[in-house]
Amino acid sequence: xxxxxxxxAIFLPVIFILYWFVANKNLKLQNFLIVVAxxxxxxxxxxxxxxxxxxxxxxxxxVGIRLSKQDNISKRKILLWISILVNLGFLGFFKYYNFFxxxxxxxxxxxxxxxxxKGLNIILPVGISFYTFQTLSxxxxxxxxxxxxxxxxxxxxxFVSFFPQLVAGxxxxxxxxxxQFHKRRKFDYALAVDGMRQILWGLFKKIVIADNCAELAxxxxxxxxxxxxxxxxxxAISFTFQIYGDFSGYSDIAIGTSRxxxxxxxxxxxxxxxxxxxSEFWRRWHISLSTxxxxxxxxxxxxxxxxxxxxxxxxxxIFIVSGFWHxxxxxxxxxxxxxxxYFLPLLLTNNNRNNLETVAKGKLFPSLKExxxxxxxxxxxxxxxxxxxxxxxxxxxxxxxxxxxSSLFTIPEIRPRKLILLIMFFVLIxxxxxxxxxxxxxxxxxxxxxxxxxxxxxxxxxxxxxxxxQQEFIYFQF
Amino acid sequence: xxxxxIKLSITFFIVLFTFIFVLVESSEYIVNKNSDFKLSNNIxxxxxxxxHPECAFNDSIIExxxxxxxxxxxxxxxxxxxxxIIEQNPSIETVFIEFTNNQINESMNSWIxxxxxxxxxxxxxxxxxxxxxxxxxxxxxxxxxxxxxxxxLKDNLGRVIKQNFNYTNSIxxxxxxxxxxxxxxxxxxxxxxSQLDVVEVSEYNxxxxxxxxxxxxxxxxxxxxxxxxxxxxxxxYSNENIYQEIRNNLFPSTEYLDFSKFPLDNSEFGDLxxxxxxxxxxxxxxxxxxxxxxxxxxxxxxxxINKEIKERxxxxxxxx
Numbered sequence: 001x002x003x004x005x006x007x008x009a010i011f012l013p014v015i016f017i018l019y020w021f022v023a024n025k026n027l028k029l030q031n032f033l034i035v036v037a038x039x040x041x042x043x044x045x046x047x048x049x050x051x052x053x054x055x056x057x058x059x060x061x062x063v064g065i066r067l068s069k070q071d072n073i074s075k076r077k078i079l080l081w082i083s084i085l086v087n088l089g090f091l092g093f094f095k096y097y098n099f100f101x102x103x104x105x106x107x108x109x110x111x112x113x114x115x116x117x118k119g120l121n122i123i124l125p126v127g128i129s130f131y132t133f134q135t136l137s138x139x140x141x142x143x144x145x146x147x148x149x150x151x152x153x154x155x156x157x158x159f160v161s162f163f164p165q166l167v168a169g170x171x172x173x174x175x176x177x178x179x180q181f182h183k184r185r186k187f188d189y190a191l192a193v194d195g196m197r198q199i200l201w202g203l204f205k206k207i208v209i210a211d212n213c214a215e216l217a218x219x220x221x222x223x224x225x226x227x228x229x230x231x232x233x234x235x236a237i238s239f240t241f242q243i244y245g246d247f248s249g250y251s252d253i254a255i256g257t258s259r260x261x262x263x264x265x266x267x268x269x270x271x272x273x274x275x276x277x278x279s280e281f282w283r284r285w286h287i288s289l290s291t292x293x294x295x296x297x298x299x300x301x302x303x304x305x306x307x308x309x310x311x312x313x314x315x316x317x318i319f320i321v322s323g324f325w326h327x328x329x330x331x332x333x334x335x336x337x338x339x340x341x342y343f344l345p346l347l348l349t350n351n352n353r354n355n356l357e358t359v360a361k362g363k364l365f366p367s368l369k370e371x372x373x374x375x376x377x378x379x380x381x382x383x384x385x386x387x388x389x390x391x392x393x394x395x396x397x398x399x400x401x402x403x404x405x406s407s408l409f410t411i412p413e414i415r416p417r418k419l420i421l422l423i424m425f426f427v428l429i430x431x432x433x434x435x436x437x438x439x440x441x442x443x444x445x446x447x448x449x450x451x452x453x454x455x456x457x458x459x460x461x462x463x464x465x466x467x468x469x470q471q472e473f474i475y476f477q478f
Numbered sequence: 479x480x481x482x483x484i485k486l487s488i489t490f491f492i493v494l495f496t497f498i499f500v501l502v503e504s505s506e507y508i509v510n511k512n513s514d515f516k517l518s519n520n521i522x523x524x525x526x527x528x529x530h531p532e533c534a535f536n537d538s539i540i541e542x543x544x545x546x547x548x549x550x551x552x553x554x555x556x557x558x559x560x561x562x563i564i565e566q567n568p569s570i571e572t573v574f575i576e577f578t579n580n581q582i583n584e585s586m587n588s589w590i591x592x593x594x595x596x597x598x599x600x601x602x603x604x605x606x607x608x609x610x611x612x613x614x615x616x617x618x619x620x621x622x623x624x625x626x627x628x629x630x631l632k633d634n635l636g637r638v639i640k641q642n643f644n645y646t647n648s649i650x651x652x653x654x655x656x657x658x659x660x661x662x663x664x665x666x667x668x669x670x671x672s673q674l675d676v677v678e679v680s681e682y683n684x685x686x687x688x689x690x691x692x693x694x695x696x697x698x699x700x701x702x703x704x705x706x707x708x709x710x711x712x713x714x715y716s717n718e719n720i721y722q723e724i725r726n727n728l729f730p731s732t733e734y735l736d737f738s739k740f741p742l743d744n745s746e747f748g749d750l751x752x753x754x755x756x757x758x759x760x761x762x763x764x765x766x767x768x769x770x771x772x773x774x775x776x777x778x779x780x781x782x783i784n785k786e787i788k789e790r791x792x793x794x795x796x797x798x
Contacts, residue, residue, distance in 0.1 A: 006621045020480055189479040196487070453490065460494050465635075467628050469597070470621070 195259025211468025527576025
């Protein structure tokens with residue numbers, strides 16, 4: 001079920017009413033309703049893959065219980081590895097099987113021993129990368145004794161399958177989300193209104209910005225061989241806004257929806273395109289994934305301790321794995337490696353934690369220096385996104401070669417005036433609201449309801465009038 | 479608190495939807511009231527339909543004739559166009575409506591409500607639809623309808639703001655097709671199977687064809703169902719029996735002119751279902767001659783056409 005569909009527009013109020021009016025007095029019933037709703041939500045796409053989630057849930061629940069009873073270190077390790085292997089096994093099979101097979105075939109052919117093995121026609125279960133990481137965080141935290149394992153199976157199932165963030169995150173930590181399933185939720189008016197507001201902004205980002213940018217980006221990337229350099233730059237910028245509107249829009253809707261049910265999810269995007277360097281960008285982009293990799297991969301590998309080579313190795317590992325998490329294609333690996341290259345100079349010169357505060361905090365305009373650094377970081381990000389969007393490395397090379405040709409200085413073949421105006425409006429609102437959790441969270445400064453409603457109405461009208469052709473959320477494929 | 483939240487949410491959505499509804503309806507009303515479908519006064523004959531007649535009738539060659547066919551257009555949308563044109567152009571005496579094999583197929587339903595088609599046709603014709611027409615779309619593709627309504631609102635508001643209500647440039651016309659794929663298509667295709675396809679019929683499309691015919695007859699305009707020239711290997715022929723059965727049963731009193739066997743060689747076809755500009759020139763010259771010869775007043779029109787076609791074939795104009 002898509003968040004921007006009629007189905008969801010009916011589903012959400014029905015579950016909301018049942019949740020607060022029928023199940024409100026019983027915590028178990030509320031959690032059970034969430035499980036049922038989540039399984040319907042996921043099954044709407046393909047009910048067959050519900051068995052995967054259920055299996056993953058059963059394994060991690062049992063491992064958690066057994067870990068709590070087990071003090072023997074090697075047995076605890078075995079339990080942890082069972083969870084890791086099952087979860088990553090599913091992920092590896094569904095997401096990476098054909099990739100590895102294709103590369104083995106290519107490698108064998110290269111060395112003169114061609115092999116004839118056919119790939120499997122595998123459908124990638126939506127959201128597998130997200131819920132796999134979420135359940136893994138539970139087992140690892142229980143193993144590290146950071147979290148008491150839950151004995152409430154329904155609560156645990158609800159935690160794994162919680163529908164607002166099931167298919168595209170934010171990837172929640174068990175330490176943060178699971179306790180919320182153990183506490184009775186009371187309806188919080190302010191939280192619910194804030195949730196509605198965040199949903200509205202998420203829909204704007206997705207339907208107006210991402211879907212309109214997608215049309216232009218698809219047109220340019222799919223016909224890049226016929227386009228001049230300046231048009232290709234336009235395509236890359238368009239994709240840059242598409243992916244941000246799409247993914248952060250999804251996160252906003254997910255967080256907002258959770259708030260309607262009394263849950264608080266972590267912020268997943270914090271205005272990343274206003275970052276002044278790449279390390280700040282990665283603290284603000286897909287925060288739930290970056291911090292997951294930091295805590296469960298980077299730090300166990302030694303983090304930024306140790307010698308220079310250790311730092312370089314760990315940085316490359318975390319960025320390349322992050323790229324590979326996005327998809328089974330060399331383009332994602334190059335995208336990850338490129339970001340590592342951007343990041344390393346900052347790390348090695350100890351400048352990676354320079355910009356912790358929001359840019360131009362408390363001010364309307366940034367300084368010239370801040371603006372320059374923001375533009376430079378944005379430019380680097382746009383360049384990296386090209387690898388994320390292209391079909392293969394060859395496509396990336398031809399795309400980038402054309403950009404760095406003399407045709408860069410010609411007039412773009414496509415001049416999307418309406419889209420540029422929409423993006424300018426969007427950037428302005430995001431800039432004005434950059435100190436909040438999301439761009440329009442500060443609307444409460446208007447005390448009179450009529451002003452707030454006026455803004456909501458305007459956003460709804462903009463969504464209705466300027467909606468783009470409906471596109472699937474990009475991150476569903478990951 | 480909870481009740482207040484629900485009360486306010488409902489109020490918000492009621493006000494929002496009412497506002498959007500009023501905006502949509504009022505813009506459609508203004509556009510409908512001012513819409514300009516006026517053609518030049520000398521136009522007496524119209525041809526309506528999809529891409530087949532769009533590519534076949536070069537109206538610059540045929541006197542007093544206007545081609546307003548459009549690619550991908552189902553009868554559902556043609557109906558609204560025909561209605562407005564007939565309403566605003568009393569000079570029209572004859573309407574030719576393309577009625578070919580693929581127009582009976584169920585696939586025509588997707589030409590009515592599939593998003594790709596609805597998004598391009600609905601914004602243009604929404605001001606001229608009533609609620610019954612709109613219900614066809616709502617019932618079959620609600621989310622697509624909402625998307626198209628948004629496009630339509632944008633379109634209509636643009637017309638109102640710019641005070642541009644002229645439709646004559648956007649409702650179709652002769653298409654100069656520069657395509658020469660027929661030889662390669664014939665080489666690569668499997669030999670056309672004589673086995674008949676199981677045909678599911680698009681009732682909606684046929685219903686709106688009946689409405690167009692009724693509309694014309696009501697206005698005293700002569701209606702002809704026509705079939706434009708098609709290549710002998712055109713796959714649409716697979717439903718020929720059902721096609722003829724539908725024509726005889728549903729439109730028994732509507733005159734039918736079949737040009738499908740008009741002799742053209744492969745270089746005059748763009749592909750197996752469309753004739754290219756070269757073919758259109760040949761066919762339109764011939765069709766123009768037929769009109770001058772007063773074909774429409776002859777008793778056995780189809781016989782006359784068949785005879786003409788046969789003569790052209792024998793005169794070696796048609797080279798295989």
